[in-house]
Amino acid sequence: xxxxxxxxxxxxxxELKDRLGRSLRRDVRDFDPFVRNxxxxxxxxLKGVDTYVSEKxxxxxxxxxTDVEGNSFTPMPYSSYNPEWTxxxxxxxxxxxxxxxxxxxxxDWGILVGYGESETTINFWSLENPYPHGRGAGYMxxxxxxxxxxxxxGSYVKFTVKRRIVNDAEATQRVSEVGVVGREMYTWxxxxxxxxxxxxxxxxxxxxxxxVTIVIQALLAxxxxxxxxxxxxxxxxxxxxxx
Amino acid sequence: MTWINxxxxxxxxxxxxSLSVRLDKPLKKKRIDIGIYSRLRIAxxxxxxxxxxxxxxxxxxxxxxxxxxxxxxxxxxxxxxTNINGSxxxxxxxxxxxxxxxxxxxxxxxxxxxIAGWQAWALKEDDSHGILIGKGTDTVxxxxxxxxxxxxxxxxxxxxxxxxxxxxxxxxxxDIARVAIERRFVNASGNTITVxxxxxxxxxxxxxxxxxxxxxxxxxxxxxxxxxxKVTYSLxxxx
Numbered sequence: 001x002x003x004x005x006x007x008x009x010x011x012x013x014x015e016l017k018d019r020l021g022r023s024l025r026r027d028v029r030d031f032d033p034f035v036r037n038x039x040x041x042x043x044x045x046l047k048g049v050d051t052y053v054s055e056k057x058x059x060x061x062x063x064x065x066t067d068v069e070g071n072s073f074t075p076m077p078y079s080s081y082n083p084e085w086t087x088x089x090x091x092x093x094x095x096x097x098x099x100x101x102x103x104x105x106x107x108d109w110g111i112l113v114g115y116g117e118s119e120t121t122i123n124f125w126s127l128e129n130p131y132p133h134g135r136g137a138g139y140m141x142x143x144x145x146x147x148x149x150x151x152x153x154g155s156y157v158k159f160t161v162k163r164r165i166v167n168d169a170e171a172t173q174r175v176s177e178v179g180v181v182g183r184e185m186y187t188w189x190x191x192x193x194x195x196x197x198x199x200x201x202x203x204x205x206x207x208x209x210x211x212v213t214i215v216i217q218a219l220l221a222x223x224x225x226x227x228x229x230x231x232x233x234x235x236x237x238x239x240x241x242x243x
Numbered sequence: 244m245t246w247i248n249x250x251x252x253x254x255x256x257x258x259x260x261s262l263s264v265r266l267d268k269p270l271k272k273k274r275i276d277i278g279i280y281s282r283l284r285i286a287x288x289x290x291x292x293x294x295x296x297x298x299x300x301x302x303x304x305x306x307x308x309x310x311x312x313x314x315x316x317x318x319x320x321x322x323x324x325t326n327i328n329g330s331x332x333x334x335x336x337x338x339x340x341x342x343x344x345x346x347x348x349x350x351x352x353x354x355x356x357x358i359a360g361w362q363a364w365a366l367k368e369d370d371s372h373g374i375l376i377g378k379g380t381d382t383v384x385x386x387x388x389x390x391x392x393x394x395x396x397x398x399x400x401x402x403x404x405x406x407x408x409x410x411x412x413x414x415x416x417x418d419i420a421r422v423a424i425e426r427r428f429v430n431a432s433g434n435t436i437t438v439x440x441x442x443x444x445x446x447x448x449x450x451x452x453x454x455x456x457x458x459x460x461x462x463x464x465x466x467x468x469x470x471x472x473k474v475t476y477s478l479x480x481x482x
Contacts, residue, residue: 086337150310161318
């Protein structure tokens with residue numbers, strides 16, 4: 001079991017560039033971010049809705065998540081605006097902050113950065129100290145997001161989400177946390193689904209650009225190695241089998 | 244090695260061989276996984292529903308379908324998955340109002356209902372989706388879209404009775420959050436049935452089709468006649 005990784009995971013590529021776009025440093029880091037909100041979203045999707053079954057046979061009760069403002073809400077498995085023909089989502093592909101401002105939309109979603117330093121706990125519902133969109137000290141200028149579709153490289157299926165963030169303040173600003181906030185379709189409610197610390201943090205000089213790429217990857221079959229462990233024997237004596 | 248003969252060694256001296264043993268010794272906590280991972284727990288129960296043996300496996304096999312579905316809901320894209328019949332579908336989260344009709348003794352009854360989601364729950368005897376079991380041995384591949392050889396629902400040779408498949412309310416335990424999907428299968432076939440593969444398939448309301456999202460192979464499990472197999476898939480995140 002030691003060192004064994006199943007599953008869907010992520011890693012982070014952060015590249016700091018100067019105002020001319022020249023790379024100052026580039027790091028690839030583990031990104032271990034998913035929080036309870038994501039499990040709630042998955043739970044509600046897998047439960048779905050069936051009014052007849054719920055009423056007559058067995059109740060289907062959806063759970064609540066917490067939005068970025070700390071409010072409890074129920075992530076629904078359908079759009080509440082026009083559910084018959086549109087599809088529900090929690091979009092993490094945010095436009096540029098200025099574009100969203102012009103449209104009167106909230107800007108605090110997608111890939112966000114902050115200067116919080118507390119370790120993530122499972123119930124985290126927002127970045128600890130997010131940089132809001134804007135210019136000047138205490139703000140970051142969030143540009144648009146790029147996404148690549150899932151592709152299988154023989155071992156992993158992965159897709160990437162990339163956002164550029166500009167420090168338009170006249171002072172260096174430290175980035176120590178990265179989060180992913182999904183915006184619920186039509187309701188515009190924002191929900192944190194992932195958050196991790198950057199260690200060591202990145203100090204962004206004035207006019208520098210931080211390119212944050214989140215890679216969501218799944219280690220898929222063929223990988224027929226499993227470990228079966230019995231409660232009757234100690235954990236460390238569990239046996240690894242290969243099929 | 245067959246499961247029915249397996250007894251916990253630590254307890255052999257104090258438990259009569261004819262008694263089933265409840266294995267509730269807690270696992271030592273150890274952090275080994277990051278991201279979203281899946282656990283498969285399989286319990287064999289005897290005719291009186293006493294626990295005979297229980298094992299937990301890391302589930303290694305999220306399929307390409309699951310990544311596509313995750314991608315669609317996080318990026319507002321319309322990538323395609325493969326349904327259980329091998330056809331390309333676009334999984335979306337959509338709500339529909341449908342009319343269900345059935346005829347009994349020449350009389351037709353109809354009712355309307357609202358449905359939505361990618362439903363992992365299923366009612367008793369519905370072997371179209373939910374947790375599924377099989378006896379296939381084909382190596383799992385990312386593009387699998389069905390079990391290699393599904394054991395059908397029923398009472399009779401080569402069949403097992405599928406009970407309700409339930410999606411449970413999520414739990415938060417320390418730094419872990421998880422949601423479990425559970426189903427029981429009863430062997431009323433008259434003979435021992437060997438189970439080798441498990442899968443989780445969801446009913447996609449938007450396309451009206453079933454999409455498999457997880458498939459696993461395990462060491463063969465022999466389920467004697469009248470015994471019950473309890474299967475739990477857990478999706479887990481841990482910070």
